[in-house]
Amino acid sequence: SQTIHQWPATLVQPVGSPLSLxxxxxxxxxxxxxxxxxxxxxxxxxxxxxxxxxxxSSEVPQNLSASRPQDRQFILSxxxxxxxxxxxxxxxxxxxxxxxxxxxxxxxxxxLTVT
Amino acid sequence: xxxxxxNSGPLSVPEGAIASLNCTYSDRGSQSFFxxxxxxGKSPELIMFIYSNGDKEDGRxxxxxxxxxxxxxxxxxxxxxxxxxxxxxxxxxxTDSWGKLQFGAGTQVVVTP
Numbered sequence: 001s002q003t004i005h006q007w008p009a010t011l012v013q014p015v016g017s018p019l020s021l022x023x024x025x026x027x028x029x030x031x032x033x034x035x036x037x038x039x040x041x042x043x044x045x046x047x048x049x050x051x052x053x054x055x056x057s058s059e060v061p062q063n064l065s066a067s068r069p070q071d072r073q074f075i076l077s078x079x080x081x082x083x084x085x086x087x088x089x090x091x092x093x094x095x096x097x098x099x100x101x102x103x104x105x106x107x108x109x110x111x112l113t114v115t
Numbered sequence: 116x117x118x119x120x121x122n123s124g125p126l127s128v129p130e131g132a133i134a135s136l137n138c139t140y141s142d143r144g145s146q147s148f149f150x151x152x153x154x155x156g157k158s159p160e161l162i163m164f165i166y167s168n169g170d171k172e173d174g175r176x177x178x179x180x181x182x183x184x185x186x187x188x189x190x191x192x193x194x195x196x197x198x199x200x201x202x203x204x205x206x207x208x209x210t211d212s213w214g215k216l217q218f219g220a221g222t223q224v225v226v227t228p
Contacts, residue, residue, distance in 0.1 A: 043220040
């Protein structure tokens with residue numbers, strides 16, 4: 001069965017500090033991967049998605065970036081955090097639309113507070 | 116107009132009753148539809164998906180899709196206190212959208228004993 005991991009689970013960072021959040025998927029190959037942010041009391045905002053190693057598409061211009069160094073690893077980064085970056089960051093995967101599978105599954109999330 | 120709309124609630128449902136959640140979407144070409152359950156402080160959990168017009172049943176959950184009316188609903192039968200959560204409707208606009216989903220803001224459901 002497939003499993004998705006995210007770490008850290010909780011993070012408190014000062015404004016202007018760097019950020020690195022990691023997501024890994026087990027039990028599948030060549031998944032589509034997604035980063036979402038959910039601000040307090042708000043809906044899910046898609047930040048980045050990736051259909052393969054090194055292939056990243058950005059949905060929202062901001063001070064965040066994403067990388068996919070390995071097939072099942074997805075990293076969200078920032079060089080300098082802003083207060084508005086606080087939120088619940090969720091990684092998700094799907095087996096890939098090429099195989100006609102569109103169901104998307106979420107990891108446990110990282111709760112980020114920027115102080 | 117929001118792309119995916121849901122009533123924010125809270126929807127108060129007596130234990131044992133049927134909870135009915137509605138979702139409308141704006142892109143007539145949308146192909147795939149999903150319902151997620153999100154407990155407070157937790158990540159969303161996929162509970163139903165539906166790709167064709169009509170009803171799809173899974174245990175106490177039934178998803179209903181009407182593409183002509185651009186409407187998808189979720190019924191929860193025999194509601195339990197453990198069903199108290201926020202339910203997110205998600206829509207995939209087209210098959211070539213790389214699986215990107217558009218989410219509604221969610222409907223909060225409160226099941227009262």
